[in-house]
Amino acid sequence: MEILSNLALGFGVALSPFNLLMCLVGVVLGTLIGVLPGVGPVATIAMLLPITFNLNPIGALIMLAGIYYGAQYGGSTTAILVNLPGESSSVVTCLDGYQMARRGRAGPALATAAIGSFFAGTISTLVVALFAPPLAEVALKFGPSEYFSLMVLGLVAATVLASGSLIKAISMVLLGLLLGLVGTDVNSGVLRFAFGVSELADGIGFVVVAMGMFGLAEIIVNLEQKEAREVFTSKVGRLMPSKEDFKRMTPAILRGTALGSALGILPGGGALLSSFAAYTVEKKVSRYPAEFGKGAIEGVAGPEAANNAGAQTSFIPLLTLGIPGNAVMALMIGAMMIQGIAPGPQVMTERPQLFWGMIASMWIGNLMLVVLNLPMIGIWIKLLTVPYRILYPTILVFMCIGVFSLSNNPFDVLIMAFFGVLGYICAKLACEPAPMILGFILGPLMEENLRRAMLLSRGDPLVFFQKPISATFLTLSIVLLVVISLPALRSKREEAFAGDEQK
Amino acid sequence: MQIKNEKDFWAGLMFMGFGLAAVTIAVGPPAFLVAAWKSMGWGNLQYGYQMGTAVRMGPAYFPTMLGGLLAFLGFIVFLRGFFSELPPETMKANLSFGILDFVVGVALFAGLGYASKVMFKSGDYGMLAASVILAVLSFLFRPKTKPLILILACGMVFAYLLKPLGLVLATILLVFVAALGGHEYKTKEVAIVAVVLSIFSVVVFVYGLTLPFQIWPAAFY
Numbered sequence: 001m002e003i004l005s006n007l008a009l010g011f012g013v014a015l016s017p018f019n020l021l022m023c024l025v026g027v028v029l030g031t032l033i034g035v036l037p038g039v040g041p042v043a044t045i046a047m048l049l050p051i052t053f054n055l056n057p058i059g060a061l062i063m064l065a066g067i068y069y070g071a072q073y074g075g076s077t078t079a080i081l082v083n084l085p086g087e088s089s090s091v092v093t094c095l096d097g098y099q100m101a102r103r104g105r106a107g108p109a110l111a112t113a114a115i116g117s118f119f120a121g122t123i124s125t126l127v128v129a130l131f132a133p134p135l136a137e138v139a140l141k142f143g144p145s146e147y148f149s150l151m152v153l154g155l156v157a158a159t160v161l162a163s164g165s166l167i168k169a170i171s172m173v174l175l176g177l178l179l180g181l182v183g184t185d186v187n188s189g190v191l192r193f194a195f196g197v198s199e200l201a202d203g204i205g206f207v208v209v210a211m212g213m214f215g216l217a218e219i220i221v222n223l224e225q226k227e228a229r230e231v232f233t234s235k236v237g238r239l240m241p242s243k244e245d246f247k248r249m250t251p252a253i254l255r256g257t258a259l260g261s262a263l264g265i266l267p268g269g270g271a272l273l274s275s276f277a278a279y280t281v282e283k284k285v286s287r288y289p290a291e292f293g294k295g296a297i298e299g300v301a302g303p304e305a306a307n308n309a310g311a312q313t314s315f316i317p318l319l320t321l322g323i324p325g326n327a328v329m330a331l332m333i334g335a336m337m338i339q340g341i342a343p344g345p346q347v348m349t350e351r352p353q354l355f356w357g358m359i360a361s362m363w364i365g366n367l368m369l370v371v372l373n374l375p376m377i378g379i380w381i382k383l384l385t386v387p388y389r390i391l392y393p394t395i396l397v398f399m400c401i402g403v404f405s406l407s408n409n410p411f412d413v414l415i416m417a418f419f420g421v422l423g424y425i426c427a428k429l430a431c432e433p434a435p436m437i438l439g440f441i442l443g444p445l446m447e448e449n450l451r452r453a454m455l456l457s458r459g460d461p462l463v464f465f466q467k468p469i470s471a472t473f474l475t476l477s478i479v480l481l482v483v484i485s486l487p488a489l490r491s492k493r494e495e496a497f498a499g500d501e502q503k
Numbered sequence: 504m505q506i507k508n509e510k511d512f513w514a515g516l517m518f519m520g521f522g523l524a525a526v527t528i529a530v531g532p533p534a535f536l537v538a539a540w541k542s543m544g545w546g547n548l549q550y551g552y553q554m555g556t557a558v559r560m561g562p563a564y565f566p567t568m569l570g571g572l573l574a575f576l577g578f579i580v581f582l583r584g585f586f587s588e589l590p591p592e593t594m595k596a597n598l599s600f601g602i603l604d605f606v607v608g609v610a611l612f613a614g615l616g617y618a619s620k621v622m623f624k625s626g627d628y629g630m631l632a633a634s635v636i637l638a639v640l641s642f643l644f645r646p647k648t649k650p651l652i653l654i655l656a657c658g659m660v661f662a663y664l665l666k667p668l669g670l671v672l673a674t675i676l677l678v679f680v681a682a683l684g685g686h687e688y689k690t691k692e693v694a695i696v697a698v699v700l701s702i703f704s705v706v707v708f709v710y711g712l713t714l715p716f717q718i719w720p721a722a723f724y
Contacts, residue, residue: 051712165511167580171518174573178525178566185562190552192562193528216654223650223685224599390696393681396654397674397700400661405714413662414630417655424651428598429514447565459558 003129010129010356014364019062019357022055026063027365030070031372034077035380037084039395041071042437043215045331047402049207049338057339058354062361064335068328069121069311069362072271073369076113076304077380080106089271089307092279096292096299108241109300112249114373115241116305120257121366124312127261128319128359132348136320139345144452145463149473151446154323156477157266158435160484169435172426176436179204180443187451199411206334208403208412209440210327212419213426213433215399219392220424239374241297249301252282256302260309265316266325274310275303312362319355320345323442327434330441508587508594515581522574529563529570530554599647608637627663634659638680653684669719670709674701 013019029048033039045064052060075090080097093113100109142150159169182193183203194200241249259281260274282302283292292299314325315332322343324330336343341351348355373380403412426433457463465471506512531537531551555561587594600608612633619629634656641652657680665673678697682688708714 054712165580167576167583168511168514171514171573171576171580174569174576175518175521178521178569178573181566181569185552187560188553188562190562192552192566193525216658220650220654223654389682389685389687390692392685393678393693393696394700396657396681397677397704400658400677401704401708401714404662404665405708405716408715410627410630410659410662410665413658417658420655420658421651425513425517425598428596429510429517431514447560450565451560454557454560459556461557 003133006133006352006356007129007360009352010358010360011364013058013353013357014062014360018056019059019361020364022059022063023066023361023365024368026066027070027073027368027372029063030067030072031074031077031369031380032383033067034071034074034090035383036074036386036391037078037082039391040214040218041068042210042327042331043218043395043399044071045328045335046207046210046215047398049331049335050402050405052335053338057336057341057351058357060335060339061332061354061358062365064332065315065358065362066365068271069308069365070369072304072308072311073114073117073373074380075307076117076300077110077373077377078384080109080113080300081381082384089275089311090304092275092303093300095279096294096296099293099295100297100300103295105295107239108245108297110377111239111241111374112245112297112300113304114370116249116253116256116301117308118366118370119253120260120305120309121312121369122363123257124261124264124309125359125363125366127309127313128316128362129356131265132316132320132355132359135316136345136348139321140349142321142345142469143467144449144456145467145470146473148446148449148453149464149470149477150321150323151442151449153473153477153480154317154325155435155438155442156480158326158438160480164430164432166481166484168429168431172431172433172436173439176439176441177443177446179209179436180440181447186444186448197411199407199409203444204415204440205406205412206330206437206440207406208416209419210331210437211399211403212416213423213437214327215395216416216420217423217427217433219395220420221427222388223392239377245297249297252298252301253305255281255285256305257309259302260306261313263306264310264313264325271307271311271314272326275307278302278306308366315358315362318343319347319358322347324438327437330437333441506584508584509596510584510594511580511587512584513596513598515577515579515584518577518580519574520577522570522572522577525566525570526574529566599651600645604645604648607640611637631659631663634663642683650684653680657681657684665716667721669721669723670705670716671701671718672720674704 014023029044030041033041033044045067048064048067052064055063072089076093076097078084079090079093080101083094083098097109097113100106155173159166159173178193180203182200183191184201185192191201256274256278259278260271263274263277264271266273279299279302282296282298283289286292286296286298288296288298314329317323317325318329318332322333322345324333333343336347341347341354399416400413403416404410406412423433426436453463454461463470464474529552532540552563552566553561554563554567557564612630615629615633615636616626617629619632620626637652638656641648645652657677660680661673661677664676668676675697678700679693682693682696705718709716709718
């Protein structure tokens with residue numbers, strides 16, 4: 001049993017005191033930002049990236065991963081108690097979770113969310129451990145043409161799964177790819193799109209882009225709307241769900257876990273998509289469809305299990321292929337690069353401690369999260385009473401110090417402000433920033449692989465269709481695009497994201 | 504022609520702008536413009552990057568492809584702005600500034616940045632001055648843009664004054680400017696937040712993470 005010895009190695013790494021501490025820091029931070037509406041994991045991880053410079057790679061990645069799945073736990077608390085998604089992936093938890101709270105069943109709702117998340121976290125940790133190694137082995141055989149096609153597939157999938165208009169999402173990807181090319185061209189040494197600014201020679205830092213597009217833009221948009229938050233904290237009451245509750249939530253959690261684990265692996269997938277899909281499924285298969293929207297426990301259990309499973313399995317493409325499936329994973333790639341690790345299939349063989357340590361830490365982190373979120377729920381509720389007018393200057397201070405410290409140069413803050421404006425405009429024009437960030441990360445990689453593939457094929461673009469794996473990826477991309485453009489499905493997709501718009 | 508979907512209209516224009524700009528910069532401006540530029544005695548217009556061939560792609564190849572595609576898609580989005588069947592009131596962009604305000608802002612940054620580069624050999628003063636002027640303008644004449652402009656300005660003020668003023672004062676300034684961008688402004692509360700945050704950032708970032716920031720104004724040392 002190779003997997004057992006690998007997992008043993010992983011737990012050995014993850015259980016070292018320092019890594020345990022890092023894991024704890026990560027999940028506490030994750031819960032914190034998950035609970036606070038208006039602060040997302042993308043902005044937080046971007047904010048903390050400069051700090052991870054001083055940590056060892058394993059500890060840094062364990063902490064950052066903890067923030068992402070920790071945020072899924074915290075987000076549900078806010079959704080249930082305040083009817084606000086603390087995290088975008090807990091939008092659907094608002095529907096039934098808040099209704100349960102209004103009927104005095106806040107405790108069982110919170111417990112259901114935590115139990116579902118923990119179960120999903122355990123299973124999806126196993127999924128990662130089982131599926132990542134064979135995938136990495138296949139990926140080791142990839143040449144430049146396969147990589148290029150895979151990135152095309154990843155980007156297409158990201159646009160398909162983005163909410164709103166497909167054309168706009170593709171345009172955002174292209175814009176991101178272009179912005180990623182700013183700086184010195186590796187092949188020719190020519191400085192591209194730098195406008196004579198020497199700071200741009202190394203390209204635009206993606207931390208700066210992410211903070212501007214997500215962090216700054218989010219604050220600005222939030223401030224334009226009036227603050228209206230009604231905290232439902234009167235009494236959480238008894239936490240333990242009843243026997244009947246357990247009977248109803250168990251199948252929902254199982255379905256949510258399966259769905260989330262599968263959807264998380266897809267490029268473009270992750271927590272958000274998984275929770276939406278799980279809610280739709282629960283509503284379809286439930287024996288009590290009339291209860292949905294009025295406090296059905298399945299409506300909490302399914303999506304909460306799914307978003308946690310999806311958050312964790314979205315690490316699979318990152319760890320095995322070096323390709324980010326969503327914006328958070330794009331930042332993780334950045335974190336690996338900061339640490340001098342080239343993301344890709346070789347990570348598993350060359351750095352087994354990092355690979356398995358991270359996987360093991362996910363399960364440990366989930367255990368910590370259950371403890372953090374159930375007995376200590378009172379602390380998080382208190383946090384909800386902190387008004388946004390105190391919160392956002394605090395976030396701004398952290399963001400500005402973080403960005404400034406990247407190179408001790410005000411120029412980075414200037415670029416962040418530029419992307420803040422762009423992010424604000426994009427938000428107003430219903431253009432999603434997430435596909436852009438993916439494009440931004442993949443831009444240089446795609447150009448590099450395109451060049452190599454074309455050089456190897458002596459300029460014949462058909463090479464992408466002659467190699468079987470590459471052809472499969474491209475065919476899949478085309479099929480995805482065609483299918484999603486069909487009118488019948490298009491309306492379905494818009495329906496699925498309708499709830500997302502109100503956030 | 505009536506604009507039916509403002510969001511698509513402006514988004515299309517934006518994508519077209521980025522796409523065409525990328526292509527123009529990569530390929531270089533058209534020959535007649537270069538000739539005209541030279542005949543005016545303004546010197547040589549920098550002429551793009553090398554295109555290369557499909558086998559050996561030059562630095563212009565990939566950006567030209569991307570830019571062209573982006574401009575094309577942008578055009579489609581732009582056209583869709585005129586043929587939307589959705590109710591027009593939901594398709595309002597609701598941007599807090601007009602196109603003229605935008606031009607003024609860009610001109611302010613470009614103009615002052617260039618001027619300060621010529622005068623002081625550094626664009627920093629110009630950027631700081633432009634942010635402050637824009638913040639004042641927004642405060643006086645465009646209260647709707649306050650969240651946008653003041654949130655951006657607070658970062659700029661912090662970044663450009665961190666070295667001369669030190670971390671404590673820069674943080675306090677940041678918090679005050681940021682608070683002006685919100686709905687409610689209570690001087691006492693903001694002052695408390697500012698002081699607490701400046702102490703916190705000194706402890707965490709200077710003592711804890713040993714970032715090389717000065718704590719007090721440079722004149723004190």
